Amino acid sequence: YLDAVDQGLDREPNFVDRWQLNEQAKRASSALEKRLEQRTDTLSENEVLEYFEANQSKFVLPQRFDISYIFVPYNEADPFQSQLEIEGLKDTAVREGFHSPALAEQCAAEGAICVNAGWMGPRDAARIGPKFQRTMLALDDPGVSEPVKSESGLYVVAVHAVEERKTMDPAVDMAAIRQRHIKLEQPRIVTTIREEILEEYDFRIVAPLAVDTTAGGGSPS
Secondary structure: OHHHHHOOHHHOHHHHHHHHHHHHHHHHHHHHHHHHHHHHHOOOHHHHHHHHHHOHHHOEEOOEEEEEEEEEEOOOOOHHHHHHHHHHHHHHHHHHOOOOHHHHHHHHHHOOEEEEEEEEOHHHHHHHOHHHHHHHHOOOOOEEOOOEEOOOEEEEEEEEEEEOOEEOOHHHHHHHHHHHHHHHHHHHHHHHHHHHHHHHOOOOOOOOOOEOOOOOOOOEO
């Protein structure tokens, strides 16, 4: 906008029209969001639970893994050294534990990184990378993977615990159930809100427009 002002384009009819349309679209979107928020805020717990009971297949938590990983950057002077380092760190992690002071000291001495990533699902792992996701999913039970090559180094993945897919529990996951209910029902709620807005402005489509196609016709009927 400031560039347009500098060039004097902000006074051009086409620019003004586009700007006004954009502003109208923003205001309409903001008004719709406020109505949607007001509507979802008034959802009672009973309404959410009734929807949950009728659609339990849509409220399943994905499989999750409690994981840590160790990363060793490539040693450009001696690539084989990186392999030895990751193997040594893996042995220490298995023997001492991923949260042990001994492993932390060894990682710091060798320029490696050890991270406790906590609970992670397949989608979260995919954001890190497909190879990372496949490595994690290959560990169905607690354990440590073999070293994996990446663009910048080697890493191993440790799975501390696996939590299988399960249906949400209203006693524990009520907030998540409510959010998923809102997400699933949002298209229907938005459609209802838009219909109400049209009615407020007394703008109703009573019947579709029909066209007389008989001979000599052609005018709307």
